[in-house]
Amino acid sequence: MANHKSSLKRIRQDKKKNLHNRYYAKTMRNAVRKLRAMTDKEEAVKMYPSVQKILDKLAKTNLIHKNKAANIKSSLAQHINSLA
Structure with missing residues (x-):
C-alpha cells in the first residue's frame, strides 16, 4: 500500500481515468x-x-495511436465502398 498522500491521490485518479478510457475505447470498438x-x-x-x-x-x-485511427477509418471506407 502506498504511504504518501500524493501516491494515494495518483491511485484514485488513475482508477477514474482508467474507467473513463475503458468506456470510450469499448464504445469505439462497438461502433466499428x-x-x-x-x-x-x-x-x-x-x-x-x-x-x-x-x-x-x-x-x-x-x-489510440493516430495511425491506428487512420487504418481503421481506411478499412471502414473500403468496406462501405464494397457494399452494393
Missing part, C-alpha cells in the same frame, strides 16, 4: 463492429462520420 456488420450502403454512409469523429477524438487524446 456495428459499422462493419452493416450491409446497407446508405445506412453505413450515414453512420461513417460519427464513427470517424469517435476515432479522431480517441487519437487526439492518445487513447
Whole structure:
C-alpha cells in the first residue's frame, strides 16, 4: 500500500481515468463492429462520420495511436465502398 498522500491521490485518479478510457475505447470498438456488420450502403454512409469523429477524438487524446485511427477509418471506407 502506498504511504504518501500524493501516491494515494495518483491511485484514485488513475482508477477514474482508467474507467473513463475503458468506456470510450469499448464504445469505439462497438461502433466499428456495428459499422462493419452493416450491409446497407446508405445506412453505413450515414453512420461513417460519427464513427470517424469517435476515432479522431480517441487519437487526439492518445487513447489510440493516430495511425491506428487512420487504418481503421481506411478499412471502414473500403468496406462501405464494397457494399452494393
